[in-house]
Amino acid sequence: MSFGVGAMSILFQVAYRSYLPSVVSKDELVEANSKLEYATSGAGSIGPAAVGFLVQLLTAPFALLFGTGLYSLSALLFRRINVKETVAAEAGESTLDSIREGLRFVRRNRLLLGIATSSATVVAFSSGYEAVSLLYMVNVLELSAGTIGVMFGISSAGLFAGAWLSSRYAKKIGVGNMMIAGVLLVAIGDATVPLAGGPIAVVILIIVSGGVATEAGIVLFNIGNVSIKQAITPDRLQGRVTSVLVVGSRTAVPVGGFLGGALGEWLGLRETMFVMVIGTAMSAVWLLYFRFWKVRNLGSD
Numbered sequence: 001m002s003f004g005v006g007a008m009s010i011l012f013q014v015a016y017r018s019y020l021p022s023v024v025s026k027d028e029l030v031e032a033n034s035k036l037e038y039a040t041s042g043a044g045s046i047g048p049a050a051v052g053f054l055v056q057l058l059t060a061p062f063a064l065l066f067g068t069g070l071y072s073l074s075a076l077l078f079r080r081i082n083v084k085e086t087v088a089a090e091a092g093e094s095t096l097d098s099i100r101e102g103l104r105f106v107r108r109n110r111l112l113l114g115i116a117t118s119s120a121t122v123v124a125f126s127s128g129y130e131a132v133s134l135l136y137m138v139n140v141l142e143l144s145a146g147t148i149g150v151m152f153g154i155s156s157a158g159l160f161a162g163a164w165l166s167s168r169y170a171k172k173i174g175v176g177n178m179m180i181a182g183v184l185l186v187a188i189g190d191a192t193v194p195l196a197g198g199p200i201a202v203v204i205l206i207i208v209s210g211g212v213a214t215e216a217g218i219v220l221f222n223i224g225n226v227s228i229k230q231a232i233t234p235d236r237l238q239g240r241v242t243s244v245l246v247v248g249s250r251t252a253v254p255v256g257g258f259l260g261g262a263l264g265e266w267l268g269l270r271e272t273m274f275v276m277v278i279g280t281a282m283s284a285v286w287l288l289y290f291r292f293w294k295v296r297n298l299g300s301d
Contacts, residue, residue, distance in 0.1 A: 014246055018238035021230045023081070026298045029227040030170045037163040037219055102240030111232055112241065114290030115225045116248050118283045122183060122221065124252040125279035126190075128260025128272070133193050136269040141196065141203055151204060155211025158189075162219025169220065170227075176292030179224035180284050185217030187281035194273040231298040 024032045106112040137143045143151075162182075169178040192210025196203045233241045263272040287293075 010246065010250075014239060014242045017226060017230065018242045021233075021235060021238060026231045029230050029298055030175060030223060031167045033223045033227050033230075034163050034166045037159070037166070037223055098240050099244070102237065102244040105233070105237055105241055106244050109232065110290050111228055111292070111295065112245075114286055114292060115229055116245055117290075118179075118183070118286040119225060119245065119249045120252040121283040121286060122186065122280055123249045124256035124259070125276045125283070126186070126218075127253045127256030128263070129190055129276035129280070131257045131260030132264040132269045132272050132276075133190075135264070136193060136273065137207070140269065143200075143204075147204065151208050151211065154208050155215055158212035158215025158217075159219055161212065162216035163223070165216065166220055166223040170224070174293070174296030175224050175228060175298060176287065176295030179221050179228075179292055180287050182217040182220030182222075182224065183284045183287065184281060185220065186214050187217075187277050189214030189217060190273070190280060191277045194270045194277075227298060228292075228295060 020032060020036075021029065106116055134148070137148055138145075166178065169181065173181070189210040189212070192206050192213075196206040196210075229241065229245065230238070260272060260276060263275060267275070
């Protein structure tokens with residue numbers, strides 16, 4: 001069942017990102033993705049607490065049925081969206097042909113290639129960081145599980161901050177520069193854990209501040225790269241290009257986790273975190289190389 005839920009989640013992620021350009025104009029994409037991020041952040045923050053309450057109130061099986069009902073309601077609401085979309089012709093074309101077409105389009109487009117490489121780099125090094133940072137907080141900083149949980153909860157405020165800042169930053173500094181700023185913000189936020197020291201209250205304050213910065217940076221980067229991808233990809237290729245990019249970034253997760261674990265054994269936890277922070281920051285080099293600083297207004301770029 002878990003495999004099925006995961007597969008359908010990926011399918012939905014690809015589908016809604018590909019569908020959005022049919023709903024709004026190019027110059028509205030950043031604003032639209034910001035609002036979607038608000039909804040996602042809210043669900044991610046409220047969801048776990050709501051599930052715990054429902055399990056206590058209704059017991060676990062009925063809580064699952066309640067969740068199923070919400071999925072059904074979501075599907076019904078999607079049915080109410082009356083928008084004409086462009087669907088790629090599939091006559092005589094195999095799934096492998098579709099994948100190849102998506103890969104070719106990504107490889108030949110400067111910005112899409114930059115999104116693919118920078119996203120994979122961010123995801124890989126962030127995954128490697130996550131593989132050792134929790135161990136460092138427990139074993140070295142000696143923070144309790146409850147304290148770490150509260151810290152993560154407070155840090156999620158960065159998700160809302162990033163969504164709120166994205167449309168404003170995109171207008172002031174440009175969408176491409178917003179992505180570069182987001183990557184650097186993630187690296188700065190991650191660096192707070194291995195740098196934290198002193199009284200426990202100070203350590204917690206430093207790490208929570210860094211967590212807020214990291215979450216905000218991730219949102220700025222994600223909204224920027226998704227909006228650019230949607231703006232420059234023809235409607236008939238939206239699904240194929242999105243699939244290529246999503247699969248590429250998801251593939252980087254186990255690679256980064258393995259790298260983080262291996263380096264943690266070899267170099268030590270603190271040193272490995274610094275390596276991962278530097279790797280994350282180096283993602284900005286891809287964005288500079290592919291000239292993302294020139295991407296400002298999606299309506300005209």
